[in-house]
Amino acid sequence: MRQYLLKSLLQIIPVLFLISIIVFVLVYCTGDPVSLMLSDTATDEDRRILIAALGLDQPLYIQYFTFIGHLFQGDFGNSFRYDMPALPIVMERLPATFELAIAAMLVATVISVPLGILSATKRNSFLDVLFSGSSVLGKAMPHFWLGIMLILLFAVELKALPVSGRGTLAHLILPAFTLGTGIAAEMTRLIRSSMLEILNQDYIRTARSKGLLESIVVYKHALRNSMIPVVTIMALQTSTLIGGTLITETIFSWPGMGQLIIQAVNTRDMAIVQAAVFVVAILVIFSNLLADILYRVLDPRIKYN
The missing domain is CATH 1.10.3720.10 (MetI-like)
Structure with a gap:
């Protein structure tokens, strides 16, 4: 039984990896996240600053590894509606x-x-x-x-x-x-x-x-x-x-x-x-x-x- 539980826990790792990919792709399925976060009066400079702050100017694989690093810390980013970290909410x-x-x-x-x-x-x-x-x-x-x-x-x-x-x-x-x-x-x-x-x-x-x-x-x-x-x-x-x-x-x-x-x-x-x-x-x-x-x-x- 102990060996079975250990094996099952190890099998969870690739499942969590697939889930992390799905969660990461969710952002891009909803459209441009920068446009969602900026107001209608935002300038191109505001857009450039926000893109750099979010790391969206980096290649996609680097964005994913950054996301994984934050994920291990329980950081899914801030909710712009509540203006606080998403996971505690x-x-x-x-x-x-x-x-x-x-x-x-x-x-x-x-x-x-x-x-x-x-x-x-x-x-x-x-x-x-x-x-x-x-x-x-x-x-x-x-x-x-x-x-x-x-x-x-x-x-x-x-x-x-x-x-x-x-x-x-x-x-x-x-x-x-x-x-x-x-x-x-x-x-x-x-x-x-x-x-x-x-x-x-x-x-x-x-x-x-x-x-x-x-x-x-x-x-x-x-x-x-x-x-x-x-x-x-x-x-x-x-x-x-x-x-x-x-x-x-x-x-x-x-x-x-x-x-x-x-x-x-x-x-x-x-x-x-x-x-x-x-x-x-x-x-x-x-x-x-x-x-x-x-x-x-x-x-x-x-x-x-």
Whole structure:
């Protein structure tokens, strides 16, 4: 296991190298950065001074190596909107995004695990049809539509929950449910199919033949093994939860990275976009590594050689 982790960490290096190239190219995909930073009244001399200050008069490969050197220091440049380094701004918004992502995953888990188990143990029953249909509906509903409907119902009509902002548990309920519904729908179907496969295994029949209670067979023996593909989905959903909360955070004015990225793209504040993309990429990489470790915890038979 230790050798596998060391090998995985070494494999992260070329991935980070490719990510750095993508982040570096982002600046040039948006147009001339000097024109974005200068006002309409700037002179040619102002433009020349800014080009020299940014190092844009150097060959492209030198600009890239300069960028890499700054990257090792956590320097993505200054945000011209906030007039301060970009990375601290992104890191300041990261806890809010983590809070929403964890809450959404908890909502998805609380909904999907019992529904998936009931669908598998009550196969072809009314409950199975109901939960399967509900999961398809939950997957089909767009986040922005569901968020607006929840605001109209619980905030406008019932006045039970706040419309937007962050600060209390009440502020977290609507955005977490909006973001977690689609994930719950996907996880419910996956848990159902995985449980159906596990329940037909020989060791499950052996456990039942020994007279074990059905609840012990289902929750102790079958559920643990059926969670391995679910862990994979949870790891793949990390990018959706951390970097893909753009629409949800915008609808509910949640002060996280998603809202920050939207504002940065609209104002072409590329220092913020670069820092946010790099941070999200690192989080996704390490979430996949964590998923590999959880495989070994859930199933000791899995060996990493």
